[in-house]
Amino acid sequence: MEDINTIIAGCLNKKRSAQQLLYKRYEGLMFGICLRYIGNKVDAEDVLQEGFVKIFMNIEKYRNEGSFEGWMRKIMINSALTYLRNKVKVVFITQQTDIPDDHHEEIYAEVDIQPSELMKIVRSLPEGSRMVFNLYAIEEYSHKEISVMLGISESTSKSQLSRARKIIAYSIEKLKKNNYVAV
Amino acid sequence: MNEKNKIDDLFRNALFDYKEESPSNNNEDKVFWLLNYTNYTRIFKITLGIIIIAIPVTLFAYLLINNSNLKHINSITESNKVNQPKNASAINLTERNSNNTSQIKNNDNQIVKNKIHKLKKENNIAQLQPSNLEISNATISNTEATNSAYTEVSSVNEESAASNNALVLKYTESNISKIESLNAKEIEISKNEALKSGILTLLPAENYNVEANTEENIAKLKPIEFTKSYNSISIELSGNLFNTDKKLSSTNEFASVVKFREINESKILTYAPGIELKFNTKNLFFQTGLNYQIYGEKVNYNFNVIENIINNKLTYYDSLVYVRDSAGHPGYWRYDTIWYNVKDTSYLTQKRIANYTNTFRYIEIPLLIGKSFAVNKFIVDISTGFSFGFLIKADAFLLATDNKTIDRIENRNSPYLNDLQLNYILRIALRYQLNEKWSFFVRPSMKMNMGSLLNQNQYPIQQKYTLYGIGMGMMYTF
Numbered sequence: 001m002e003d004i005n006t007i008i009a010g011c012l013n014k015k016r017s018a019q020q021l022l023y024k025r026y027e028g029l030m031f032g033i034c035l036r037y038i039g040n041k042v043d044a045e046d047v048l049q050e051g052f053v054k055i056f057m058n059i060e061k062y063r064n065e066g067s068f069e070g071w072m073r074k075i076m077i078n079s080a081l082t083y084l085r086n087k088v089k090v091v092f093i094t095q096q097t098d099i100p101d102d103h104h105e106e107i108y109a110e111v112d113i114q115p116s117e118l119m120k121i122v123r124s125l126p127e128g129s130r131m132v133f134n135l136y137a138i139e140e141y142s143h144k145e146i147s148v149m150l151g152i153s154e155s156t157s158k159s160q161l162s163r164a165r166k167i168i169a170y171s172i173e174k175l176k177k178n179n180y181v182a183v
Numbered sequence: 184m185n186e187k188n189k190i191d192d193l194f195r196n197a198l199f200d201y202k203e204e205s206p207s208n209n210n211e212d213k214v215f216w217l218l219n220y221t222n223y224t225r226i227f228k229i230t231l232g233i234i235i236i237a238i239p240v241t242l243f244a245y246l247l248i249n250n251s252n253l254k255h256i257n258s259i260t261e262s263n264k265v266n267q268p269k270n271a272s273a274i275n276l277t278e279r280n281s282n283n284t285s286q287i288k289n290n291d292n293q294i295v296k297n298k299i300h301k302l303k304k305e306n307n308i309a310q311l312q313p314s315n316l317e318i319s320n321a322t323i324s325n326t327e328a329t330n331s332a333y334t335e336v337s338s339v340n341e342e343s344a345a346s347n348n349a350l351v352l353k354y355t356e357s358n359i360s361k362i363e364s365l366n367a368k369e370i371e372i373s374k375n376e377a378l379k380s381g382i383l384t385l386l387p388a389e390n391y392n393v394e395a396n397t398e399e400n401i402a403k404l405k406p407i408e409f410t411k412s413y414n415s416i417s418i419e420l421s422g423n424l425f426n427t428d429k430k431l432s433s434t435n436e437f438a439s440v441v442k443f444r445e446i447n448e449s450k451i452l453t454y455a456p457g458i459e460l461k462f463n464t465k466n467l468f469f470q471t472g473l474n475y476q477i478y479g480e481k482v483n484y485n486f487n488v489i490e491n492i493i494n495n496k497l498t499y500y501d502s503l504v505y506v507r508d509s510a511g512h513p514g515y516w517r518y519d520t521i522w523y524n525v526k527d528t529s530y531l532t533q534k535r536i537a538n539y540t541n542t543f544r545y546i547e548i549p550l551l552i553g554k555s556f557a558v559n560k561f562i563v564d565i566s567t568g569f570s571f572g573f574l575i576k577a578d579a580f581l582l583a584t585d586n587k588t589i590d591r592i593e594n595r596n597s598p599y600l601n602d603l604q605l606n607y608i609l610r611i612a613l614r615y616q617l618n619e620k621w622s623f624f625v626r627p628s629m630k631m632n633m634g635s636l637l638n639q640n641q642y643p644i645q646q647k648y649t650l651y652g653i654g655m656g657m658m659y660t661f
Contacts, residue, residue: 016215019215019218020211020215023211023214024211027205027210027211028202028203028204028205029200029201029202031202031203031204031205031210032198032201032202032203035203036198036201041205041206045205045206045207045210045213048205048210048214049210049213049214049217050217052214052218053214053217053218053221056218057218057221113193113197115197115198115201118193118194118197118198119197119198119201119203122194122198133194136191137190137191137194137195138191138194138195138198138199140195165190168190168194169190
């Protein structure tokens with residue numbers, strides 16, 4: 001397998017073979033990120049393509065600060081957020097819900113849920129909640145950073161996260177129930 | 184670690200490096216196609232930018248140089264006129280003025296030829312053969328050529344020693360065949376060329392019968408009148424900037440929606456490039472072409488809606504536990520197996536936000552009639568008429584008539600939109616004639632939708648735009 005630095009050097013020289021190697025190596029990971037933010041595969045593919053074009057066009061801006069994968073990941077996340085901002089403009093923010101908060105049993109650590117199932121749960125979240133949950137829980141951005149990235153207030157970010165967690169809790173409970181029944 | 188962090192950890196560990204296989208096999212091809220396309224687009228944009236900058240600069244430089252040459256020629260003409268005696272013969276026409284000819288550049292040949300032609304007419308030298316005239320022109324129009332021509336002529340005519348002028352005259356009368364050998368083939372004077380020269384225009388046919396070079400006759404040779412280009416066709420390229428003003432109207436039933444929208448929507452500036460043809464007649468002109476026009480507004484909706492949401496999809500099992508072992512053995516507990524559906528009937532306060540610039544893009548075909556008024560090189564064109572707009576793209580958020588929901592318009596096929604639009608147009612252009620062909624204009628204009636942009640069957644609020652704008656551009660007359 002080619003060394004990543006060699007591939008990067010080839011991409012810097014606009015070598016198509018190096019670009020293809022880079023694409024093949026990271027396609028799955030980057031598509032996973034896009035899908036996690038976008039929700040549906042068709043649009044995620046569009047974002048994946050746009051993201052890779054940005055990577056190839058701007059690779060000279062990568063200054064070896066941090067991992068290359070992290071840099072690519074950032075570009076892909078930004079592409080996804082831009083896509084969501086442009087294509088899905090309206091964000092419904094639930095300020096107050098009466099969804100009961102006491103349904104969550106000690107399930108999360110014990111259950112053995114496949115990543116693909118978790119992916120489905122994330123994809124089923126509403127756009128706003130999905131964006132915040134991905135950024136906060138998986139990418140580990142702070143609410144302050146998220147508020148800047150998405151142009152929302154910190155409290156909105158928190159309420160979106162809370163909503164996401166509640167929906168996820170319900171979904172996991174349902175999943176567990178199905179598993180239980182199956183057993 | 185609290186429960187919420189467990190959720191985060193669960194997902195982070197599972198999904199941070201999660202790889203998903205794309206369902207499409209040709210993603211890679213699309214990426215590289217897109218990469219090529221982006222590169223080509225970038226090159227195209229740079230090229231276009233260079234062209235956009237280069238054309239006006241070249242044009243400006245050309246006009247500047249042309250204007251400068253025109254001044255030279257005029258000064259030469261004045262000088263010749265002063266030195267020219269009345270009843271001058273052909274000798275006067277070909278008089279070699281070394282000071283003047285040295286100033287005449289090669290690219291002035293045509294201008295000079297035309298002037299010579301007029302002077303010949305004035306001097307009643309119709310009897311001269313074309314070949315003679317050609318020699319005369321060559322003599323004056325090109326310094327180097329002139330010198331060689333004179334040298335050659337001198338060598339074949341022994342009677343020409345007295346002067347260069349006499350030399351030419353002598354050849355005119357007796358040695359035509361030899362003179363023809365000079366072959367100034369690139370010079371061909373005609374009435375049409377004179378008219379096209381852009382410097383002078385001959386008066387109608389009777390002026391060609393002028394027999395004497397009198398002041399009266401010279402006076403009849405008027406400068407070209409740029410404004411009277413009868414029965415001509417012009418093409419104009421323009422760019423316009425419009426302020427989009429909008430009027431909403433409805434029945435009382437939807438007055439609150441109209442009011443909300445008026446408060447929460449604001450005007451935007453839009454651009455409209457266009458290419459149009461102008462058919463000029465003696466008194467009027469007719470204009471048509473293609474314009475690209477954007478209508479739209481900025482929406483800034485931000486409001487709360489209290490809704491009774493019934494979520495009948497959530498299903499729970501209850502959390503009752505029971506002791507399975509009825510014999511009294513401890514330790515067996517399970518969730519019961521009784522399932523029930525929960526319908527969440529809570530009221531939710533939802534905040535609805537839409538901060539967006541709505542755009543409705545049209546290709547329009549204007550049909551205009553107008554009249555021009557000229558003062559020297561300034562022309563005022565007043566025109567009015569209609570344009571037919573064809574919707575090509577739409578991208579907008581629209582407050583629904585329930586005043587609660589926001590509908591998305593993503594393309595031109597939305598049922599909310601009318602495909603066709605009729606507009607009234609009024610334009611007043613101030614045009615400056617740079618030369619006979621080119622003119623530059625500044626054009627304030629007004630455009631008004633005659634019908635609603637929205638389909639009244641789907642959205643019972645009329646939405647008509649009135650655009651006020653200013654444009655500028657160049658016009659070329661064929």
